[in-house]
Amino acid sequence: MDYFEQVDLAYQTLKGPALERRLRELTDRCRAEYGERGALYGSMLNELGSYYRGQGRYEVSERAFREALELLAQSRGTDSPDYATALNNLAGTHRLMGRLKEAEREFAACLTIYRETLGEGDILYAAGLNNLSLVCLDRGELDRAAELQGRAARVLETMPDRRDELAAALCNLGELRRRQGRPEEAERCLLRALELFQRELGVDTPHYHAALNGLGGLCCEVGRYEEACRWFLAAAAAAEKLYGSEHREHRAALEHLRMARRAAEAGV
Structure with a gap:
């Protein structure tokens, strides 16, 4: 051994x-x-x-x-x-x-090495883009974080055996697009991630629950409360299956569902 x-x-x-x-x-x-x-x-x-x-x-x-x-x-x-x-x-x-300047410099150096030795189509290059995106997000550089995450997703789209990483990248990108105020792009990313989970990867994963929750939140932000209720109901079921009925993720999904229902009933 x-x-x-x-x-x-x-x-x-x-x-x-x-x-x-x-x-x-x-x-x-x-x-x-x-x-x-x-x-x-x-x-x-x-x-x-x-x-x-x-x-x-x-x-x-x-x-x-x-x-x-x-x-x-x-x-x-x-x-x-x-x-x-x-x-x-x-x-x-x-x-x-929390040493973000050092982390950014080091992740950027990794990307250069991966690009020059393995090429931009390699999984390590895609992972490097994701890591640098996370640092940019930590530093409040939302646009750069989204740009890097989008590049990572495009690389992963070319890799049929990396669908799990692609789905996670799409969830991350969907959240970034939402925070950028680009709801249509955010929705496309999250729906594509859901499709991957449902057709290829299975739904017993935190990222599936996150995608459902993200779609519910996105629909609330644009006033589609009845649709948000459906997403939050699915998110609650996924969270209960994944974490149990007493877990904070399940309780949070139920609270989001109650808020969306109140907004739908009030005709906000």
Whole structure:
């Protein structure tokens, strides 16, 4: 069993401190076997950084990603896709830390490397566009965020085996278009996402619920309250199936439904 298979097994069978100890043990063993300058050790540091980021321990995550980045720069070069992936991971941690200028600079550098090595039709390039879009949104740059998300969706449209990523991108783009005050484009994005979920991907996913909820909110904004009720009713059912009847997402969908019904009955 290789190191990454052992990492997968650890995530499946362990949690809490036991999982952390196992991941550190595997990382240390990899360093002893392949050396501190080995590319595989750099990849294990990436795994460790991702674990700590998921735990909200951002400073530890940053240290692991920086060490991985240094190793991959030496072993693969700073213009390699592997280096770009490590830089992307570091940028993700910086975004969560609120260090948005650093994150934007790093995500932009990743995009350049992916474009020059893999081309603009690669899934990593599309993911890079999405990541940079999220940073722009965090910084309040709505138009740029929408432009980047739209580019990501166009790349993903060319990939028949990436329909799940496309549906998520369309949901994100729909919300951005709504916030831009472009409701017709927002509706087209969300309806296209729903079509993908219903015909190809299945509906047991948070993004399906988000698309339904987004359509309900969009219809409310343009005064189509009866239609909004139908979307919110579907969103409530999806949320209950996905999260349970006591979850905040289900309760929120029911509250949105009540508000839309009141507006429809009042003839607002």
